[in-house]
Amino acid sequence: MIAMLVIVLFGQHIHAQGAYRLTLEEVVALAQSDAPDALLASTRWKRNYWTYQSYLADFKPAVLLNANTLPLFNRSIEPVTQPNGEELYVERAYMENNLNVSLRQDVALTGGTLYFGSGLRRLDQFATEGNEAYRSFVSTPINFAFDQPLFQFNAMKWRRQIEPMVYRESEKIYAEQMEAVANQAAAYFFNLLISQLDAEAAEQDKANADTLLVLSRGRYEVGKIAETDLLQVEINAMQAETRLAAAQLEMQTNAEQLRDFLDLQGQITFELIPPYTLPTIMIDEEKALAYAMQNRSNVVSFERRLMEANMEVQRAKGESGITASLQGSFGLTQTGAELNQVYTDLIDQEVVTFGISVPIADWGKSKARREVALSNLDLEQRQVDQEKENFRRTVVLRAQQFDLVQRNAEIAERYLEAARKRYEISYQRYLIGKISVTDLNLALADQESARRGYLQSVREFWMALYEIRGMTLYDFVADKSLVLQTPVGE
Numbered sequence: 333m334i335a336m337l338v339i340v341l342f343g344q345h346i347h348a349q350g351a352y353r354l355t356l357e358e359v360v361a362l363a364q365s366d367a368p369d370a371l372l373a374s375t376r377w378k379r380n381y382w383t384y385q386s387y388l389a390d391f392k393p394a395v396l397l398n399a400n401t402l403p404l405f406n407r408s409i410e411p412v413t414q415p416n417g418e419e420l421y422v423e424r425a426y427m428e429n430n431l432n433v434s435l436r437q438d439v440a441l442t443g444g445t446l447y448f449g450s451g452l453r454r455l456d457q458f459a460t461e462g463n464e465a466y467r468s469f470v471s472t473p474i475n476f477a478f479d480q481p482l483f484q485f486n487a488m489k490w491r492r493q494i495e496p497m498v499y500r501e502s503e504k505i506y507a508e509q510m511e512a513v514a515n516q517a518a519a520y521f522f523n524l525l526i527s528q529l530d531a532e533a534a535e536q537d538k539a540n541a542d543t544l545l546v547l548s549r550g551r552y553e554v555g556k557i558a559e560t561d562l563l564q565v566e567i568n569a570m571q572a573e574t575r576l577a578a579a580q581l582e583m584q585t586n587a588e589q590l591r592d593f594l595d596l597q598g599q600i601t602f603e604l605i606p607p608y609t610l611p612t613i614m615i616d617e618e619k620a621l622a623y624a625m626q627n628r629s630n631v632v633s634f635e636r637r638l639m640e641a642n643m644e645v646q647r648a649k650g651e652s653g654i655t656a657s658l659q660g661s662f663g664l665t666q667t668g669a670e671l672n673q674v675y676t677d678l679i680d681q682e683v684v685t686f687g688i689s690v691p692i693a694d695w696g697k698s699k700a701r702r703e704v705a706l707s708n709l710d711l712e713q714r715q716v717d718q719e720k721e722n723f724r725r726t727v728v729l730r731a732q733q734f735d736l737v738q739r740n741a742e743i744a745e746r747y748l749e750a751a752r753k754r755y756e757i758s759y760q761r762y763l764i765g766k767i768s769v770t771d772l773n774l775a776l777a778d779q780e781s782a783r784r785g786y787l788q789s790v791r792e793f794w795m796a797l798y799e800i801r802g803m804t805l806y807d808f809v810a811d812k813s814l815v816l817q818t819p820v821g822e
Contacts, residue, residue, distance in 0.1 A: 353603040356521050356794060362594050363517035364510050373509035380502035387495045391438060391488075398432040407458075425458040443486035447477040447661075452674075468667060471674035475663035482658060485650030490643040497636040504629035504805065507815045511802035518798050520593050522791040524586040525604040529787060531583045533780070534576040540759070541565075541572040544772075547763065561769050568773065610741055610793055613734075613808050620731040620804050621724060627805035627815050630723060634716045641709040648705040652698030656688040730800050737789075737796045744782075744789035751775075751782035 354362075364370050407425040414420060432451035439446060451472045459465040548565040551557045591600055625631050664678040691698065758775035761767045801807060805814040 352600060353605060355605045356518060356607045359521045359590075359594075359604070360514045360517045363513050366595055367513055367517070367593060368595055369516070370510060370513045373506055373513070376509075377502060377506040380499065380506075384495065384499040384502075387491070387499075391440060391492070394436045396434045396436075398434065399430070404428040404430075422463070423460045424463070425460050427456045427458075429454045438488055440486075440488040440492045442480060443484065443488050444478060444480035447475075447479075449475040449477075451475070466669070468669055469671055469674045470665065470667050472663055472665045473675060473678065475661065477661035478659065480658045482656035483650070483653065484655050484657075485647045487647075490639075490646070494636060494639055494643070497632055497639065501629045501632040501636060504627060504632060504815055507627070507805050508629055508802065511798070511805065511814060515795070515798045515802055517593065518794055520586070520590040521604060522794070524583070524590050524602060525606060526784075526787050526791065527579065527583040527586045528602075528604060529606070530784075531576070531579040533783060534572065534579040537776070537780075538569070538572040538576050541569040544762075544769075545569045548769070551765070556765060557769075564769050564773075568769075606790070607794060608790065610738070610790070611809050613738070613797070615731045615734050615800060615808055617728050617731045620800065620806075621727050623804040623806040623813075624723070624727045627813060628723075628803070630719070634720055637712055638709075638716060641705075641712040645702070645705040645709050648698075648702040652691065652694075652701060654688065654690050656686065658684075658686050660684040727803055730796075730803055734796050734800055737792050741786075741789040741793045744786040748779075748782040748786040751779040755779040 405427045408423075409421050410424050411419045412422050412424075430451070430453045432449060434447065434449040437446045438444075449472070453470040455468050455470075457463065457466045457468075545565050545568075548557060548562050552559065552562040587602055590602065661681075661683045663681050665681055666674045666676070666678050668674045755775045755778070758767060758772050762769065762772045797808070801814065806812070807814055
């Protein structure tokens, strides 16, 4: 649906016969909007987005309304322990209502947890044999508690540093995946475009070969050319027909591949508009490297990997030494037979506990764990340094190569123009009998070589441009970053 919408938006490029006339930019837009690879990338990004939102929610206060005994009715015979220790089975009938509101807040800075709560409980005892009916209330208007680990690994602190990196990395990965889709779309575009132009050239060559065959037969009948020349012209005509059939088959195959990649259904034909107009772009090596270091996911990945390695070192240290925890609570409470009695003359209640664990002997296990973590950190640092340097060199090399590709395209265009003029002159001279068919074939071969060379240079230019876009996540033509957030929740 999205692909068809994009096509409708480019309605001026729809041919009357039903073929879609599309530019390179339009094919890329279709691919990034509706190609299966693009949809998968978008789905992954949305998953990462909501995962990050879940992480953010973990550090916000959690408020809970608990009414799990609202109400609870119980009528049964139960054992009741008497003051003298004797147990008697008595009939009981009561209803209990319990309502609590609680708040929990994790503190990333310390790794502890704070609790706040308020509750009310009502118990109605119904009259039974040997028991009188009564009612009582218990209130806890305020209850504050905390749980604070001491000298331990603070996972929450490290998570607050790493999770934002993971999210930023996912944003950049999404942009990279979309540029990979653009690169693949461009490759399919040029595969089809070159095969279409090859088919057109083969069709024209066949027409020219048929014309020359008719002319050569006439000249042979009047004795102006030798039989060997006529045979060569006939061979050229048959070869032209073979090339046309092969070119048409290649065109059909490439059209099917592009259609499948864009996920377009039905009998769709393409008329691709050649992007002969090449933008003049100067890609500075330093700017390209700066954009790459700013936008690429692997740069964030380098930082994240080192952070995670440092985290594991701190985890090994924190989990192998002295550990302690401090817990405490403070609250106000009261009981009464009536509701208005339980919120007056409140009684305070406090609880404080302290626990400690001291390792005495673990036979070197803790030390080994720390040394492994330190070794992994050193290894990760060396790998990151190497990968970062390789990445820098690759970006600089691609920027340098782009300038060469751009100059090659300019040269190929001038060469094609010269080869076309030479063939036109040779064709006219052959018609008037000034040159042999061999000379004409040489001019034709030179033109065909120049044509294919020019098309290849145009392809190399655009593919190099999309490659440097993917490596830097920067559009040098539009002068804008390609790291964009996508809408979520659609």
